[in-house]
Amino acid sequence: MQHSTPAAPAVRETLDRLLASQTFGRSERARELLRYLVEREQSGEADKLKGFSIAVDVFGKDAGFDPSTDAVVRVQAGRLRELLEQYFTTEGAAEPIRIVIPRGSYIPSYEPNGVGIPFQPSTGQRQAPFVLDHIPATISPEAIAIQTPSNSVSGDASGATATLFRHLHVFWVAVAVIFIVMITFTVLMLRQTYGPGLNPAGSANGGGPAAASATATTLEKLPSVYLIASxxxxxxxxxxxxxxxxxxxxxxxxxxxxxxxxxAARMEDPTAFVFTLGSGAAVGSVAIEVKNLKTGRILTSETLSAFETTASQVADRIAKILGSVTGPFGSIYGYIEQNRLQNDLTSCLILSKTYPSNQSAENHEAAYRCLENLIAHGEASALIYAALAGQQLDAVVWGYAYPPNPSVQQAMAYVNKAIQIDPSSSRAYRMAAYAEGVLGNQKERVRWAKKAYDAAPYDLRAVYHYGWALVMVGDYREGTALLARSLNLANPHSKWLDYALFQGAFMLDDLELQKRAAQALSTVEPQPEYLVAQLIVASKDGKRDEAARLLSDLNARFPDFTANPRETFAKRSYPPEMIEKFIRGLQAAGLNGAT
Incomplete structure (x- = not known):
């Protein structure tokens, strides 16, 4: 089949609109990858679009990159295909051409999208002139002599045909140009009417222009962050x-x-911040400074050594910095809280950091009601709905009194709304994984957690969820390694992560990791599983008095659990071998109900 591409200006215009779209607005990696693939293909360098060159040029990998062990290019190409499909069925439904990255290849191809556009054979794949390279024995050489227009009727006919096709080509080019102008004019008129959040497909981003506008308004309430390399x-x-x-x-x-x-407006915004990169004092080092744009106050300043900027180290270092600066526990939100710069959205996010640190019913209800109030007042963002889904699931798991009658189904409704608003939301994927875990669908939990991890590989929260999902499906070694690594990078963090680490370490018989997790769990509002972790560690460590105190506390606070811990473990969908090992650990610690 002949491979065709549209005229280069049409590809460039489609690419520009695509890169500026809402669909690609929150995925810098996908934008960079798409721009690179299309521009290289259009410049005649399609043969150079290999996994290694993409990894080096787009994702900053070094010459030691091994595509057989590092799937970053394959993962990001898969994500790019998903976003392209989403764009051309929503915002880009009226595009004259579709940009496609075929599976098994990184070379873009282009397809007509139902409207006229001048197509031409692609560079390097133009149809070759017809050449008869084998003369059948039954045909004499004289019979295939080349005819010229001056001595051949067929030459006249072919010339007339060529002329006709040239006229038709010009005609269709003119029609295509007029059509594109009309589409552009219509879109501009609609944007004047509905604003820049217009989504031609309506519902795909949560209900058309009104929902898109509400989402944009909500995003504007988040702290703004810039990046400058000096x-x-x-x-x-x-x-x-x-x-x-x-x-x-x-x-x-x-x-x-x-x-x-x-x-200028952002320079005066008290909740705008900038990351500035420059050379450190030592050769090869990189200085990173985070400061408030308006006041110039420095929030974070650190230097990565030359070793820490190598391909094997830099990802973890950046993940740690992002976690300590941008999340609810980070210095940006600390600055906002300290200087009383909260709005209704950031107030809820600040509340949400209190609850994971101290999982009391009161803290849970405060965080839940805050998110509910945002939605009641018309806020719409994937962040809000995904956070509410997580709170709903916590109410199911921990038995909180608020909200009344919590359910996994309601949590999934919030997750679906979040994904509808932002199909690339890593937080929404994480909450889908959480919901599947509560339902006992551990393989689906891993699938969603992996999707979250692929969407945001430098977000430690995505790493946690993926690690815990692996532990709960019985992949203890990899899951525990991910949890230990990410918790080393994240401080502070939600305490349920320490329990997840305990589960993995317990199954691997790693007493030192168990001690680390149990120590962290001793500082928070007790839950039955948290006390179990501390009890098992104290018993293994020969601390009889502490074990006796913990056993008494567990019996007094959670009599239903101690009467039948196996039932709780099964309800939480622990792997069967984990349940049996926990029961043996509790029996050894003196819990009579562990039979």
Whole structure:
């Protein structure tokens, strides 16, 4: 089949609209990858679009990159295909052409999208002239002599045909140009009427222009974050590439990929912040400074050594910085809270950090009601609905009195709404994983958690969820390694993560990790499983008095659990071998109900 491409200007225009779309607005990695693939293909370098070159040029990998062990290119290409499909069925439904990345290849192809556009054979794949390279024996050489227009009727006919096709080509080019102009004019008129949040497909982003406008308004309430590289060298560029990719997937901030110097309004915004990169004092080191744009106050300042900027180290370092700066526990939200700069959205996010640190019913209800109030007042964002889904699931798991009659079904309704608003929301994927875990669908839990991890690989919260999902499906070694690694990078963090680490470490008989997790769980509002972890560790460690105190506390606080712990473990969908090992551990610690 002949491969055809549209005229280059049409590809460029489609690419520009696509990169500026809402669909690609929160995925910097997908934008960079798509731009790179299309521009290289259009410049005649399609043969160079291989996994290795993409990894080095787009994702900052070094010459030691091994595509057989590092799937970053395959994962991001799969994500790009999903976003392209979403765009051309929603915002880009009226595009003249479709940009497609065929599976098994990184070379873009182009397809007509139902409207006229001038197509031409692609570079390097033009149809070759017809050449008869084998003359059948039954035909004499004289019979195939080339005819010229002056001595052949067939030559006249072919010339007339060619002329006709030239006229038709000009005609269709003119029709296509007029059609594109009409579409552009119509879109501009509609944008004047409905504003920049227009979504031609209506419901795909949560209900058309009104929902898109509500989403944009909600996003504006998040702290704004900029990124500036004051110098350029290979180390700074590698850090900048990963930091940009990470910031674009952090849902608790609004990353603006522009230089703030050109945005006077933002320079005066008290909740606008900037990451600045420059050379450190040592050779090859990179200095990272985070400060408030308006006041110039520095929130974070640290230097990555030359070793920490290498491909094997830099991802974890950036993940740690992003977690300590952009999340609800981070320095940006700490600055906002300290200076009383909260709005209704950031107030809820600040409340949401109190609850995971102390899982009391009161803290849970306060966080839940805050999110409910946002929705009641017309706020619409994937962040809000996904957070509410998590609170709903916590009410199911921990038996909180509020909200009344919590259910996994209601939580999934919130998850679906979040994904409808933002199909790339890592937080929504995480909550889908949580819901599947509560239902006992552990394989589906892993699938959703992996999807969240792929969507935001530098968000430690995505790493936690994926690690715990692996532990709960019986992949203890990899899951525990992910949990231990991410908890080493994240401080503070939600305490249920320490229990997840305990589960994995317990199944691996790693007493030191068990002690670390139990110690962290001793500082929070007790839940039955948290006390179980501390009790088992105290018993194993020979601390009889502490074990006796914990056993007494567990019996007094949670008599239903101690009467039949197996029932609780089964309800939580623990793997069968984990249930049996927990029961043996509790028996050894003296819990009579563990039979």
């Amino acid at each position: 110098q350029k060298n290979p180390q700074i560029q590698r850090v900048e590439t990963i930091l940009r990719a990470g910031l674009s997937n952090m849902e608790t901030v609004q990353f603006i990929d522009l230089n703030p110097d050109g945005d």
